[in-house]
Amino acid sequence: MRMGFGRALRLTLFGTSHGPAVGAVVEGLPAGTPIDLAKVQEELDRRRPVGRSLATKRQEEDQLRIDGGVEGGRTTGEPIIGTVLNQDVRRAPYAELEDVPRPGHADYPARVRYGPAIDLSGGGIFSGRMTVGLVFAGAVARGLLAPQDIDVLALTRSIGEVDASPGSLDRPLPELRKAVLSHEVGCPDDEAAQRMAAAIEAARREGDSLGGTVELRAEGVPAGVGEPFFDPVESVMAHALFAIPAVKGVEFGAGFAAARMRGSVHNDAFYIEGEKVRTRTNHAGGVLGGLTTGMPIVARVVVKPTSSIAHEQESVSLKTRESRRLVVKGRHDPCIVPRALPVIENLGAFVLADLMLEGGFL
Numbered sequence: 393m394r395m396g397f398g399r400a401l402r403l404t405l406f407g408t409s410h411g412p413a414v415g416a417v418v419e420g421l422p423a424g425t426p427i428d429l430a431k432v433q434e435e436l437d438r439r440r441p442v443g444r445s446l447a448t449k450r451q452e453e454d455q456l457r458i459d460g461g462v463e464g465g466r467t468t469g470e471p472i473i474g475t476v477l478n479q480d481v482r483r484a485p486y487a488e489l490e491d492v493p494r495p496g497h498a499d500y501p502a503r504v505r506y507g508p509a510i511d512l513s514g515g516g517i518f519s520g521r522m523t524v525g526l527v528f529a530g531a532v533a534r535g536l537l538a539p540q541d542i543d544v545l546a547l548t549r550s551i552g553e554v555d556a557s558p559g560s561l562d563r564p565l566p567e568l569r570k571a572v573l574s575h576e577v578g579c580p581d582d583e584a585a586q587r588m589a590a591a592i593e594a595a596r597r598e599g600d601s602l603g604g605t606v607e608l609r610a611e612g613v614p615a616g617v618g619e620p621f622f623d624p625v626e627s628v629m630a631h632a633l634f635a636i637p638a639v640k641g642v643e644f645g646a647g648f649a650a651a652r653m654r655g656s657v658h659n660d661a662f663y664i665e666g667e668k669v670r671t672r673t674n675h676a677g678g679v680l681g682g683l684t685t686g687m688p689i690v691a692r693v694v695v696k697p698t699s700s701i702a703h704e705q706e707s708v709s710l711k712t713r714e715s716r717r718l719v720v721k722g723r724h725d726p727c728i729v730p731r732a733l734p735v736i737e738n739l740g741a742f743v744l745a746d747l748m749l750e751g752g753f754l
C-alpha cells in the first residue's frame with residue numbers, strides 16, 4: 393500500500409486509526425521556509441473542535457509533535473515529520489465489523505484487498521482520523537504560500553437540503569473566514585448555518601446522517617500555474633481531494649451547470665484592472681487549459697452522508713456468506729462536512745504549493 397502524494401512537494405501519511413499514532417512526512421519544502429507551528433496546531437484543532445455537540449463523541453487532543461524538519465520556526469530542508477498520538481482508542485465496537493462489513497464504508501473492499509492482516513479497527517487507514525496527516529501537510533505547505541499573499545479557504549455551502557445563499561458568499565476572503573470560524577457548521581450565512589445545525593441535530597436524533605457541499609476558494613495564485621499534460625490544476629486538485637474519505641464529487645467554477653449554459657454566457661469576458669488581466673465572471677473557476685488564470689480558484693466538493701448510522705442495516709457475513717442485520721456501534725459524526733473543511737482547505741493549499749514549486753513560481 394502506498395500513501396504518498398505530490399511532485400515537487402511530497403506528503404506521505406503514516407499510522408492508522410487505532411494504532412499508536414497518525415501523521416505525515418512532508419518532503420521538498422526548501423530550507424528556511426517559515427513555519428508557524430501554533431497556526432499548524434490551530435488547523436489541527438479545527439478538525440476536532442472541543443465541545444462541539446454536533447460532532448462525534450470520540451474526544452482526542454490532537455497535540456502535534458514535530459519529529460524532524462523544523463527548528464526555530466523554519467524548515468531545515470530535511471523531511472518534516474508531524475505526529476499525533478492516538479489517545480482515545482476503543483476497539484470493542486469494531487469487533488463485529490471484521491466479519492460483517494458496514495454498508496457505505498470501506499470494510500468490504502479493504503478485507504478483499506488486504507485480508508485479515510490489516511487492522512480495520514476504528515476504520516483503520518480508511519478512518520477520518522488519517523486526515524490529521526493531510527491537515528498537517530497542507531498547513532506546513534502554507535508556509536510557502538503566505539509570503540506570496542495567497543489565501544485559501546473552505547466553507548460549507550450546503551448541508552442536506554439547506555443551502556447558503558449565494559449573496560452571503562460574495563465577500564472578501566478574510567471576512568468569509570471570520571464568519572466560517574464563528575459557526576460550528578462552518579457556513580458564513582448566519583441564517584442558513586442555524587438551519588444546517590438544526591438539520592444535523594434532527595438527523596442525529598433519528599440515528600441518521602447528512603452530507604453536503606464544501607466550497608474551496610484560493611485567491612492570489614498567479615496566472616499560468618499548472619501542467620497542461622497531464623497535470624492540469626483541476627486534475628491534481630481532484631486527485632488529492634478524492635483521497636479524502638467521504639468525498640464523492642468535485643467540480644470547478646460553473647462545473648456541471650456548464651452543460652446547460654451557452655458559450656455566450658459561460659465565457660468569462662476579460663478586462664484590465666490596474667496591472668492585471670481579470671474576468672468579469674468566473675465560470676472557469678480560475679482555470680483555463682489546466683492553467684490558473686489569476687482569478688480565484690473555485691472548486692466545490694461533495695461530502696457524502698456518514699455511512700456509520702445507528703439504523704439497522706442489511707449486510708452479510710463474509711465467513712458464512714449469509715445475510716446479516718447490522719447495527720453499527722461506536723462514535724460517529726451525523727455529518728462530516730464541518731470537519732472536512734480544514735482538510736479540504738489545507739490539502740487544497742498543499743496542491744497549489746506543489747504546483748507552484750514545480751512550475752518555478754516559488
Ligand SMILES: Cc1cc2nc3c(=O)[nH]c(=O)nc-3n(C[C@H](O)[C@H](O)[C@H](O)COP(=O)(O)O)c2cc1C
Nearest residue numbers: 497498518519520637638639699700724725728731
Ligand atoms: C474528518 C472525517 C471524519 C469521518 N468520520 C467518520 C465517522 O465518524 N464515521 C464514518 O462512518 N465515516 C467517517 N468518515 C468517512 C469514512 O472514513 C469514509 O466514508 C470511508 O472511508 C469510505 O470511503 P469513501 O466514503 O470515500 O468511499 C469521516 C471522514 C472524514 C473526512
